[in-house]
Amino acid sequence: MQNVYKACFKVLLLVTLFISISCKKDEVEKEHKVHVLGIVYELSPSDPYVTSTRIAYWMNGVVDTISDLRFKVLPNSMYVSDDDVYVTGLGDINNVYWKNGSPVYLKSDIEDGYVHTSSVFVSDKDVYVAGYVRVLSQIPGDPLGSYRDIPMYWKNGIQYQLPTSTGNASTTSIYVSGSDVYVLGVELKRSNINESYTTTALYWKNGVVTKLSDEGSSTLATSLFVSGNDVYVAGYERKENEELFAKYWKNGIGVNITDEKSNANVRSIFVSGNDVYLAGSVNEGTRTKATYWKNGIPVYLDGGSPFSTASSIYVLDNEVYVAGIRSREQGTPNGTYWKNGVEVALPINDTRFIVVTK
Numbered sequence: 001m002q003n004v005y006k007a008c009f010k011v012l013l014l015v016t017l018f019i020s021i022s023c024k025k026d027e028v029e030k031e032h033k034v035h036v037l038g039i040v041y042e043l044s045p046s047d048p049y050v051t052s053t054r055i056a057y058w059m060n061g062v063v064d065t066i067s068d069l070r071f072k073v074l075p076n077s078m079y080v081s082d083d084d085v086y087v088t089g090l091g092d093i094n095n096v097y098w099k100n101g102s103p104v105y106l107k108s109d110i111e112d113g114y115v116h117t118s119s120v121f122v123s124d125k126d127v128y129v130a131g132y133v134r135v136l137s138q139i140p141g142d143p144l145g146s147y148r149d150i151p152m153y154w155k156n157g158i159q160y161q162l163p164t165s166t167g168n169a170s171t172t173s174i175y176v177s178g179s180d181v182y183v184l185g186v187e188l189k190r191s192n193i194n195e196s197y198t199t200t201a202l203y204w205k206n207g208v209v210t211k212l213s214d215e216g217s218s219t220l221a222t223s224l225f226v227s228g229n230d231v232y233v234a235g236y237e238r239k240e241n242e243e244l245f246a247k248y249w250k251n252g253i254g255v256n257i258t259d260e261k262s263n264a265n266v267r268s269i270f271v272s273g274n275d276v277y278l279a280g281s282v283n284e285g286t287r288t289k290a291t292y293w294k295n296g297i298p299v300y301l302d303g304g305s306p307f308s309t310a311s312s313i314y315v316l317d318n319e320v321y322v323a324g325i326r327s328r329e330q331g332t333p334n335g336t337y338w339k340n341g342v343e344v345a346l347p348i349n350d351t352r353f354i355v356v357t358k
Helices: 002-031
Strands: 033-043 051-059 062-065 073-081 084-091 096-099 102-105 114-123 126-137 146-155 158-161 169-177 180-189 198-205 208-212 217-227 230-239 244-250 253-256 264-272 275-284 287-294 297-300 308-316 319-327 333-339 342-345 350-357
Touching: 033 062, 033 073, 033 319, 033 333, 051 073, 051 084, 073 114, 073 350, 084 114, 084 126, 096 114, 096 126, 126 180, 146 180, 169 217, 180 217, 198 230, 208 230, 230 275, 244 275, 275 319, 287 319, 319 350
Parallel strands: 114 169, 146 169, 198 217, 217 264, 244 264, 264 308, 287 308, 308 350, 333 350
Antiparallel strands: 033 051, 033 350, 051 062, 073 084, 084 096, 096 102, 114 126, 126 146, 126 169, 146 158, 169 180, 180 198, 198 208, 217 230, 230 244, 230 264, 244 253, 264 275, 275 287, 275 308, 287 297, 308 319, 319 333, 333 342
């Protein structure tokens, strides 16, 4: 009889343990808030035949539009701090970021310069915005003149200019770790109007430049992540007469994700523990496949679609979230995100950024 009681007790203990683990997993799942930034197309209020682009913010099933319908704006970054949502974008209006849907305008003391914003980060209630100021600049051989970009970041609206060797560079991302401010960008160079630009990926740590390029190649940097004392940069490279290939840099050392004959790019990077996650796309013939990589191993998210791309990645509690777009039956791409490879279709036209909080 004692053996029967012992056996029943073991079964009861296992059932209780299983229920406890399941409940804890459900609690973790319920705690996650998925924030997605994208765009929606709406008819212009001034002309019913003209479609306007608005920034759309989606969180756990609810969509809200941010930018003014009178201006076409494409979002390029988002940061969520407590219950506050910060967004930047570029388009008909560039010198602005939004906090909870309300615009905050940025200024520059550079004469005849036009402010453009590229990324936002919040640390200890301080708001950091990366961007650049565009000014007209006469290039030899160009009678109409051209422009150059002066890289900047703003802390609580105060402007800080970043140094360049060519005097022409833009920014793509900003990250703050403690008292250190990291800004990611791309430096451009050409000597006359008949030459193509060469591009060099670089980042500034507290204004000190680190360049990320080899001789004979052009590099572009798209995303920045700091983990401890390590600086990770996502991007891609093109050697002369070659296709784009995806890569990232850790503390300035390049790591190729695809080979130099492929045509791939990386748009976002996230580091969790010792694992490095990247999101982007791979072109195979006529197909473009949304892809994320974990420690260099690709995971394809296209689901057989002829066109899909991944633009942003976030990892929380070992759950992998990827934002992007995928074409459906009619062939028109629509916004979506994937959680651990499972697609969640969204009621927005395009998704550019994803953040997950508890």
